[in-house]
Amino acid sequence: xxxxxxxxxxxxxxxxxxxxxxxxxxxxxxxxxxxxxxxxxxxxxxxxxxxxxxxxxxxxxxxxxxxxxxxxxxxxxxxxxxxxxxxxxxxxxxxxxxxxxxxxxxxxxxxxxxxxxxxxxxxxxxxxxxxxxxxxxxxxxxxxxxxxxxxxxxxxxxxxxxxxxxxxxxxxxxxxxxxxxxxxxxxxxxxxxxxxxxxxxxxxxxxxxxxxxxxxxxxxxxxxxxxxxxxxxxxxxxxxxxxxxxxxxxxxxxxxxxxxxxxxxxxxxxxxxxxxxxxxxxxxxxxxxxxxxxxxxxxxxxx
Amino acid sequence: xxxxxxxxxxxxxxxxxxxxxxxxxxxxxxxxxxxxxxxxxxxxxxxxxxxxxxxxxxxxxxxxxxxxxxxxxxxxxxxxxxxxxxxxxxxxxxxxxxxxxxxxxxxxxxxxxxxxxxxxxxxxxxxxxxxxxxxxxxxxxxxxxxxxxxxxxxxxxxxxxxxxxxxxxxxxxxxxxxxxxxxxxxxxxxxxxxxxxxxxxxxxxxxxxxxxxxxxxxxxxxxxxxxxxxxxxxxxxxxxxxxxxxxxxxxxxxxxxxxxxxxxxxxxxxxxxxxxxxxxxxxxxxxxxxxxxxxxxxxxxxx
Numbered sequence: 319x320x321x322x323x324x325x326x327x328x329x330x331x332x333x334x335x336x337x338x339x340x341x342x343x344x345x346x347x348x349x350x351x352x353x354x355x356x357x358x359x360x361x362x363x364x365x366x367x368x369x370x371x372x373x374x375x376x377x378x379x380x381x382x383x384x385x386x387x388x389x390x391x392x393x394x395x396x397x398x399x400x401x402x403x404x405x406x407x408x409x410x411x412x413x414x415x416x417x418x419x420x421x422x423x424x425x426x427x428x429x430x431x432x433x434x435x436x437x438x439x440x441x442x443x444x445x446x447x448x449x450x451x452x453x454x455x456x457x458x459x460x461x462x463x464x465x466x467x468x469x470x471x472x473x474x475x476x477x478x479x480x481x482x483x484x485x486x487x488x489x490x491x492x493x494x495x496x497x498x499x500x501x502x503x504x505x506x507x508x509x510x511x512x513x514x515x516x517x518x519x520x521x522x523x524x525x526x527x528x529x530x531x532x533x534x535x536x537x538x539x540x541x542x543x544x545x546x547x548x549x550x551x552x553x554x555x556x557x558x559x560x561x562x563x564x565x566x567x568x569x570x571x572x573x574x575x576x577x578x579x580x581x582x583x584x585x586x587x588x589x590x591x592x593x594x595x596x597x598x599x600x601x602x603x604x605x606x607x608x609x610x611x612x613x614x615x616x617x618x619x620x621x
Numbered sequence: 622x623x624x625x626x627x628x629x630x631x632x633x634x635x636x637x638x639x640x641x642x643x644x645x646x647x648x649x650x651x652x653x654x655x656x657x658x659x660x661x662x663x664x665x666x667x668x669x670x671x672x673x674x675x676x677x678x679x680x681x682x683x684x685x686x687x688x689x690x691x692x693x694x695x696x697x698x699x700x701x702x703x704x705x706x707x708x709x710x711x712x713x714x715x716x717x718x719x720x721x722x723x724x725x726x727x728x729x730x731x732x733x734x735x736x737x738x739x740x741x742x743x744x745x746x747x748x749x750x751x752x753x754x755x756x757x758x759x760x761x762x763x764x765x766x767x768x769x770x771x772x773x774x775x776x777x778x779x780x781x782x783x784x785x786x787x788x789x790x791x792x793x794x795x796x797x798x799x800x801x802x803x804x805x806x807x808x809x810x811x812x813x814x815x816x817x818x819x820x821x822x823x824x825x826x827x828x829x830x831x832x833x834x835x836x837x838x839x840x841x842x843x844x845x846x847x848x849x850x851x852x853x854x855x856x857x858x859x860x861x862x863x864x865x866x867x868x869x870x871x872x873x874x875x876x877x878x879x880x881x882x883x884x885x886x887x888x889x890x891x892x893x894x895x896x897x898x899x900x901x902x903x904x905x906x907x908x909x910x911x912x913x914x915x916x917x918x919x920x921x922x923x924x
Contacts, residue, residue, distance in 0.1 A: 326723035341748040357749030420629035445644040446660030454757040461764035
């Protein structure tokens with residue numbers, strides 16, 4: 319390849335790996351850096367563990383120009399809350415950065431913020447500030463600070479063992495029908511799993527099961543077996559949609575083998591389905607390769 | 622006005638006021654919300670006060686496309702550090718969001734990150750993660766978490782009294798010659814002023830003295846008198862440049878009257894000029910109005 323490589327040649331995951339290689343980490347209270355759902359900061363003895371996350375939504379990538387502005391603002395915060403949920407954290411404070419063309423109507427921008435504020439109130443997130451900058455397209459970037467309850471450890475991605483069973487909350491697929499703007503971040507479920515130590519590893523499903531499950535398994539150096547007949551799809555979706563649509567924002571987690579009956583019995587969220595979909599294995603099996611071929615979503619390579 | 626109002630009609634300050642009006646604040650540990658240099662979070666008894674800030678740089682607004690990529694990355698972090706300095710905080714951890722077109726070269730983006738990393742190492746900032754998204758122009762948004770030393774209160778903008786004297790660090794004006802990319806955030810000076818309780822109010826000069834001084838005075842409900850002959854300009858700059866160029870990233874602070882001699886004697890930063898430039902007054906004087914007419918920088922109205 320003679321032309322200089324562009325971001326599109328690399329794709330998002332490879333780019334992030336390249337950019338964050340050699341970053342200082344592992345000291346000064348940084349328990350978990352780039353690569354998990356949130357960064358984990360341990361301030362000091364007696365102080366609560368902090369979770370730190372940023373996420374941006376861009377017009378034309380994460381929402382269409384015609385999307386209801388209030389739902390755009392809601393989504394920008396909800397995606398961050400979903401990442402926090404995937405570690406079992408409690409939201410605390412957020413900062414909001416708006417990038418927009420000068421010709422954007424004030425009414426539209428206010429509606430974006432009203433949607434974000436409504437979700438913030440619902441989950442007790444303090445909106446602590448932010449800024450506005452001029453840019454060619456509307457973009458909303460949210461920085462979120464969360465905390466773990468005292469004595470509760472965040473659930474990481476890479477702490478599962480071979481034999482652990484795979485579980486998923488809710489239903490998957492078909493998010494582009496509108497759910498990608500209206501999903502409920504699974505904060506209560508994530509917190510419950512962390513407090514009760516039921517999850518051995520966890521992440522949220524943002525890029526689709528086909529892209530995210532291989533990431534979860536790889537984070538523990540494991541493969542997986544998937545029971546495709548068990549996958550909980552939304553009404554009318556195909557298996558391919560369950561794998562590839564993305565933006566489900568459900569929790570994918572692992573639990574020790576033999577705990578399924580107790581987990582189902584104790585699960586306190588009557589309206590939120592809980593489904594066992596497979597298990598982690600010592601090495602990659604046929605099922606692993608199969609799901610890896612299903613790509614999920616990548617911002618830079620899908621042009 | 623019949624056409625719907627756009628962001629350009631409002632300008633940045635008015636827009637932020639409008640957007641953050643009615644935001645939840647003042648409870649749950651939020652000591653200072655939107656409107657100061659950083660948000661201030663008080664976790665609980667015995668826990669250190671946190672400072673939380675985001676700031677973005679956009680191609681064509683904060684840097685030209687031809688700017689050295691390493692300096693672009695440096696600036697994105699340095700601006701945040703300058704805000705932290707203005708409260709006397711110590712940097713802790715940062716998250717980096719890159720928005721860029723798919724056709725951006727990997728080499729350019731890596732150089733941007735290298736510049737940011739270098740400054741992070743210099744100031745002990747942990748780079749804890751972030752993300753990349755596709756967007757029409759290169760933009761770098763940094764979320765920074767800082768801490769106050771135990772027992773030290775952050776210096777706010779609005780806590781000065783009438784009669785307090787106005788001080789500025791360093792020299793002002795002419796930043797577009799290159800200093801807007803290479804400035805040193807005044808972390809050590811800000812921390813010294815906070816620890817020793819020498820500053821009664823403080824902010825960093827990002828939009829120019831002509832725009833920022835009225836903000837500082839107004840935050841305490843005061844006016845000001847300025848000794849224009851005392852203003853420490855960089856070599857060859859005019860008074861208008863001192864007021865309007867912006868991007869000085871020096872500290873503007875107030876100190877109790879009668880402390881000037883002691884402050885000058887104790888000031889430990891031999892290479893950093895310290896200049897008394899005026900005082901705060903009970904009500905706006907002629908000098909106040911004069912500086913208010915000098916606009917400083919506004920992202921949306923300068924089209």
